[in-house]
Amino acid sequence: MSEHLDTRTLGELVLDRAPWPEADPRLAHVEGCAVCGKELAALRRVARAVRTATAADLPIAPPERVWHAIVHRLADPRA
Numbered sequence: 001m002s003e004h005l006d007t008r009t010l011g012e013l014v015l016d017r018a019p020w021p022e023a024d025p026r027l028a029h030v031e032g033c034a035v036c037g038k039e040l041a042a043l044r045r046v047a048r049a050v051r052t053a054t055a056a057d058l059p060i061a062p063p064e065r066v067w068h069a070i071v072h073r074l075a076d077p078r079a
């Protein structure tokens, strides 16, 4: 595999939406490609920041239903 992975595919890897078998050539590409590795690391930082964010991190609190939907979605990305 020589083409870089797109952001959506890397995002799925970060969110564990599409568990990839170890033999998947995309994993080998990410591990050996500086470009994809850098983007994957950035996406992981964003995901970690979102997962650990609290209402206190926001300049204003979102409506309760919005915050509930975000928490629900992060708890179960397949939802």
Ligand SMILES: [Zn+2]
Residues within 6 Å of the ligand: 003, 004, 005, 029, 030, 033, 034, 035, 036, 037
């Ligand atoms: Zn790449």
